[in-house]
Amino acid sequence: NMDKIRLRLTEAIAVAQDNGILVNKAALAAKLWPDSLPSTQRSNLVNLLNGSTTRPEVAQVRILCSELGCTADELFGIRPFAVRGITLKGQETA
Numbered sequence: 001n002m003d004k005i006r007l008r009l010t011e012a013i014a015v016a017q018d019n020g021i022l023v024n025k026a027a028l029a030a031k032l033w034p035d036s037l038p039s040t041q042r043s044n045l046v047n048l049l050n051g052s053t054t055r056p057e058v059a060q061v062r063i064l065c066s067e068l069g070c071t072a073d074e075l076f077g078i079r080p081f082a083v084r085g086i087t088l089k090g091q092e093t094a
Contacts, residue, residue, distance in 0.1 A: 006051040006077075007048060007051075007053075007056060007061075007064070007075050007076065008074070008075060008076070008077050008081075009048055009049050009064070009075070010049055011081060012064065012068045012070050012074065012075055012081065013025075013068060015068075015070065015074075015081040015082075015083060016067075016068040016069055016070065018083050019069055019083060021067075021068065021069050023067075023068065025045060026038070026041070026042070028045065028063075028064075028067055029041035029042055029044060029045040031063050031067065032044065032045065032048075032060050032063055032064070048060075061075060
């Protein structure tokens with residue numbers, strides 16, 4: 001199915017951690033779905049992680065790239081992830 005897009009989110013999170021970014025999945029889910037209940041945020045994130053979500057919203061891709069320090073090309077598997085060896089300051093983990 002050409003419409004199904006699988007984000008390389010698990011890899012993006014691992015690379016972010018290699019780059020010194022503390023990734024809090026609950027906080028990430030809250031930023032992606034701010035109007036949803038925490039239980040819904042969690043299940044939505046699981047669906048995004050396992051590839052069940054076929055069409056992520058552009059705003060969500062922007063949030064993921066910002067939070068994980070990656071590019072959309074990396075997230076969509078167009079280019080390989082780069083380990084940047086930097087620590088992004090001011091990452092909120094609450």
